[in-house]
Amino acid sequence: MNAPLSTIEQLQVALPDLDWVKETPRIQRLSQDFSWFSPVLKRQLAGKFADAVVRPRTEDEVKRLVALCAKLRVPLTIRGAGTGNYGQSVPLQGGVVLDMSAFNQFLWCKGGAARAQAGMRLWDLEKQVRAGNGMELRCMPSTYRSATLGGLFGGGFGGIGSINYGPLASRGNILGIKAITIEEEPQVVELRGAEALLMHHLWGTNGLVLEIELALAPAQDWNEYLVVFNGFDAALEFGNAIASTTGIAKREVGFLSSAVTPYLKPLAEYLPANRHAFILAIAPVSELAMMELAGVHGGQVTYRKEAEEIARTHRTLLEYTWNHTTLVAFKSDRNITYLQSAFVAGEHLEQVKRMEKLLGDEVLMHAEFIRNIEGKVTCTALQIVKFTTEERLQEIMQVYRDNGVRINDPHVFIVEDGKAGGDLPQAYTDVKRRFDPLNLLNPGKTRAWQ
Amino acid sequence: MNAPLSTIEQLQVALPDLDWVKETPRIQRLSQDFSWFSPVLKRQLAGKFADAVVRPRTEDEVKRLVALCAKLRVPLTIRGAGTGNYGQSVPLQGGVVLDMSAFNQFLWCKGGAARAQAGMRLWDLEKQVRAGNGMELRCMPSTYRSATLGGLFGGGFGGIGSINYGPLASRGNILGIKAITIEEEPQVVELRGAEALLMHHLWGTNGLVLEIELALAPAQDWNEYLVVFNGFDAALEFGNAIASTTGIAKREVGFLSSAVTPYLKPLAEYLPANRHAFILAIAPVSELAMMELAGVHGGQVTYRKEAEEIARTHRTLLEYTWNHTTLVAFKSDRNITYLQSAFVAGEHLEQVKRMEKLLGDEVLMHAEFIRNIEGKVTCTALQIVKFTTEERLQEIMQVYRDNGVRINDPHVFIVEDGKAGGDLPQAYTDVKRRFDPLNLLNPGKTRAWQ
Numbered sequence: 033m034n035a036p037l038s039t040i041e042q043l044q045v046a047l048p049d050l051d052w053v054k055e056t057p058r059i060q061r062l063s064q065d066f067s068w069f070s071p072v073l074k075r076q077l078a079g080k081f082a083d084a085v086v087r088p089r090t091e092d093e094v095k096r097l098v099a100l101c102a103k104l105r106v107p108l109t110i111r112g113a114g115t116g117n118y119g120q121s122v123p124l125q126g127g128v129v130l131d132m133s134a135f136n137q138f139l140w141c142k143g144g145a146a147r148a149q150a151g152m153r154l155w156d157l158e159k160q161v162r163a164g165n166g167m168e169l170r171c172m173p174s175t176y177r178s179a180t181l182g183g184l185f186g187g188g189f190g191g192i193g194s195i196n197y198g199p200l201a202s203r204g205n206i207l208g209i210k211a212i213t214i215e216e217e218p219q220v221v222e223l224r225g226a227e228a229l230l231m232h233h234l235w236g237t238n239g240l241v242l243e244i245e246l247a248l249a250p251a252q253d254w255n256e257y258l259v260v261f262n263g264f265d266a267a268l269e270f271g272n273a274i275a276s277t278t279g280i281a282k283r284e285v286g287f288l289s290s291a292v293t294p295y296l297k298p299l300a301e302y303l304p305a306n307r308h309a310f311i312l313a314i315a316p317v318s319e320l321a322m323m324e325l326a327g328v329h330g331g332q333v334t335y336r337k338e339a340e341e342i343a344r345t346h347r348t349l350l351e352y353t354w355n356h357t358t359l360v361a362f363k364s365d366r367n368i369t370y371l372q373s374a375f376v377a378g379e380h381l382e383q384v385k386r387m388e389k390l391l392g393d394e395v396l397m398h399a400e401f402i403r404n405i406e407g408k409v410t411c412t413a414l415q416i417v418k419f420t421t422e423e424r425l426q427e428i429m430q431v432y433r434d435n436g437v438r439i440n441d442p443h444v445f446i447v448e449d450g451k452a453g454g455d456l457p458q459a460y461t462d463v464k465r466r467f468d469p470l471n472l473l474n475p476g477k478t479r480a481w482q
Numbered sequence: 483m484n485a486p487l488s489t490i491e492q493l494q495v496a497l498p499d500l501d502w503v504k505e506t507p508r509i510q511r512l513s514q515d516f517s518w519f520s521p522v523l524k525r526q527l528a529g530k531f532a533d534a535v536v537r538p539r540t541e542d543e544v545k546r547l548v549a550l551c552a553k554l555r556v557p558l559t560i561r562g563a564g565t566g567n568y569g570q571s572v573p574l575q576g577g578v579v580l581d582m583s584a585f586n587q588f589l590w591c592k593g594g595a596a597r598a599q600a601g602m603r604l605w606d607l608e609k610q611v612r613a614g615n616g617m618e619l620r621c622m623p624s625t626y627r628s629a630t631l632g633g634l635f636g637g638g639f640g641g642i643g644s645i646n647y648g649p650l651a652s653r654g655n656i657l658g659i660k661a662i663t664i665e666e667e668p669q670v671v672e673l674r675g676a677e678a679l680l681m682h683h684l685w686g687t688n689g690l691v692l693e694i695e696l697a698l699a700p701a702q703d704w705n706e707y708l709v710v711f712n713g714f715d716a717a718l719e720f721g722n723a724i725a726s727t728t729g730i731a732k733r734e735v736g737f738l739s740s741a742v743t744p745y746l747k748p749l750a751e752y753l754p755a756n757r758h759a760f761i762l763a764i765a766p767v768s769e770l771a772m773m774e775l776a777g778v779h780g781g782q783v784t785y786r787k788e789a790e791e792i793a794r795t796h797r798t799l800l801e802y803t804w805n806h807t808t809l810v811a812f813k814s815d816r817n818i819t820y821l822q823s824a825f826v827a828g829e830h831l832e833q834v835k836r837m838e839k840l841l842g843d844e845v846l847m848h849a850e851f852i853r854n855i856e857g858k859v860t861c862t863a864l865q866i867v868k869f870t871t872e873e874r875l876q877e878i879m880q881v882y883r884d885n886g887v888r889i890n891d892p893h894v895f896i897v898e899d900g901k902a903g904g905d906l907p908q909a910y911t912d913v914k915r916r917f918d919p920l921n922l923l924n925p926g927k928t929r930a931w932q
Contacts, residue, residue: 144731144765198728198729203775204727204729204770204771226774247767250701252594253593275857276856277654277857278648278654279655281697315594318654406726407725
């Protein structure tokens with residue numbers, strides 16, 4: 033007499049036509065994401081693996097899988113490309129990881145908007161709308177080559193382009209989503225506008241998103257530059273001027289202190305020692321104005337590539353910005369980690385300078401200029417931290433908080449403890465109840481739903 | 483024996499191939515602009531006419547004319563379409579009005595920039611770059627149908643589009659100009675970037691501009707809306723949210739208090755009594771987000787036209803914004819005039835509310851949301867004033883100043899007394915010395931150069 037089938041085996045027997053990943057090493061790899069940036073999460077999430085991984089290719093496959101998982105009460109963890117940093121793709125209680133990367137069809141682009149399935153890679157989407165419609169993404173992470181649309185929506189902030197359009201959560205950037213309820217008879221539901229944002233950045237814990245509709249920006253060519261400065265303050269003032277000047281068309285304004293630039297070894301020839309640097313993506317038409325401002329603030333342009341060459345060679349400075357700065361730094365030093373912090377618009381320059389003075393030897397400044405959700409220029413930072421102990425890491429974050437800087441703690445795996453910053457508003461819980469009444473979406477990630 | 487020829491006659495005899503306007507009524511008409519918006523200027527500038535008007539068609543014609551005027555010491559006043567409001571096209575000491583409207587060739591558009599001769603109409607330029615290159619003007623006055631590029635540069639501020647790109651003077655909007663010196667041997671000189679702005683908004687008093695090169699914006703479709711509100715404060719909050727929200731693509735955010743809307747008779751059916759209104763130009767992709775904000779603030783959309791219909795019918799709300807509001811109001815009431823004021827970014831809503839409380843019965847609020855030269859959202863206003871006396875008008879402006887609001891006095895005809903706000907910096911004077919060493923450009927308009 034055979035042993036009874038496990039629930040996972042029942043799933044696999046009942047849905048044999050789905051693309052199941054069965055090799056343990058691949059299952060383990062697909063149970064991880066970039067949460068190893070945090071030594072805390074690396075320790076806490078070690079050994080958290082799915083029992084199985086499945087790669088649905090159609091809405092019907094998703095629906096059949098979800099229905100059966102609901103019936104069998106199997107936890108489901110949604111995964112895009114695994115480029116997130118909060119363990120959002122790490123299943124805390126086993127079950128099935130739903131690898132959405134094969135659910136990746138482009139649907140349409142018209143009227144300044146585009147819609148695609150959640151597993152579409154951002155770069156594929158950008159290429160599609162650029163070539164087909166002369167549009168581009170309003171914002172995207174530095175991981176755009178591999179990251180998926182659904183992953184950005186589920187756990188992303190914004191990034192390149194947020195200097196114009198703010199974070200993804202700014203009203204008007206997300207037009208709608210299609211989501212499916214985790215029930216024995218799954219319902220497919222469209223949420224429009226602000227309502228769609230109730231599933232944003234909850235790390236896939238209150239809904240399974242199938243399709244996302246985004247507002248786009250008219251495409252522009254972007255030249256790339258490195259501009260270096262002797263003075264920390266002069267550099268910041270330059271960046272703030274670039275960020276604030278509406279007449280200068282830009283897509284990226286990223287600041288790297290002289291303590292960070294040595295980590296960017298592939299760019300070493302353009303980053304002289306002891307100089308602070310800006311990585312810029314600027315429209316050709318605004319090059320003169322940028323150069324004028326560099327002159328005003330004592331900057332020196334050490335690197336300049338035109339959009340055409342960047343497109344041809346695929347060598348872009350954008351892959352040294354945002355969390356790619358951290359990733360590149362890890363290549364030469366494993367004993368680092370990072371912070372995520374949001375400065376107060378209007379006080380942001382003073383705050384960055386103050387934190388540099390207080391912690392500059394240990395917390396190496398990497399700040400990205402953006403417009404915040406109120407449309408004001410500010411900085412968000414992804415500082416590189418010379419890691420010693422978890423206790424010291426907590427102390428550092430407390431110093432930031434004590435100086436009025438918001439920490440979006442990237443060293444936690446519970447939704448409420450991260451960017452959400454505390455208890456979730458009722459509207460999010462209502463969505464959870466509607467879309468995941470059985471609490472199968474990565475249980476344990478959200479305190480409210482234990 | 484014949485009487486000796488006047489200098490004007492000498493010019494006309496020496497340059498018979500130029501297009502001279504000789505009929506007195508036309509000369510008088512072409513010696514005026516929209517300074518009649520101000521009862522003060524109307525009185526002060528009455529009877530100020532050119533001795534002759536000439537319409538050059540080529541750079542060679544300009545050059546020969548300028549050379550001879552320099553030799554004969556004939557004053558020159560530059561005119562675009564005469565839609566300015568400061569008497570900038572009104573010759574104070576006679577001489578020749580240089581009507582630039584036939585010097586109107588489009589030169590090129592590429593790489594996000596366009597260049598044209600100064601007399602090109604803004605609407606012709608917009609149509610050209612939109613059809614040919616998928617671009618549009620970053621900002622333009624409501625008089626865009628008739629106003630010229632050179633007139634905008636010489637005496638304009640910005641306008642429609644300034645909610646994104648700030649005023650024309652924001653670094654990066656003007657890329658370069660070609661100007662000609664007023665000398666017996668005129669020199670043609672290119673000024674690039676910030677240097678070009680040294681001739682901006684000096685009403686043609688320190689240089690004769692031949693060509694202007696502008697940075698453009700990627701063209702978008704713009705739907706138009708009227709949204710009405712019961713509450714003054716609620717309306718303002720709505721407008722500020724539209725203006726500030728980076729995710730909402732817009733070109734125009736104009737506020738009309740319920741005291742102003744009755745003047746807009748052609749729109750009467752969409753403007754209920756006692757409601758405050760916003761005129762909006764919004765990209766179709768942002769319609770949902772705009773509607774959501776209208777809902778949040780208790781607004782009601784009474785008018786909605788899609789871009790396609792606007793293009794087909796040539797009926798646009800844009801011609802009820804900026805100084806067109808004033809122009810339309812004049813059609814039903816000649817006893818009005820207007821103000822121009824700039825509110826302090828961040829305090830702008832409170833200032834608008836305070837001024838409404840202090841003077842609302844006499845100064846009817848019409849405010850335009852823009853991003854200022856620092857990239858911050860604020861209001862600039864073109865209030866309609868129920869005119870009584872010049873003394874009262876001065877008192878009203880003083881009340882504004884006493885409340886911390888900047889008045890760009892549109893009731894003066896001297897450069898320093900208007901938006902320039904006092905003595906001109908040395909750099910402007912240096913340009914004057916270089917480009918008009920004989921002080922022939924409308925002498926009397928600038929105090930520094932008497």
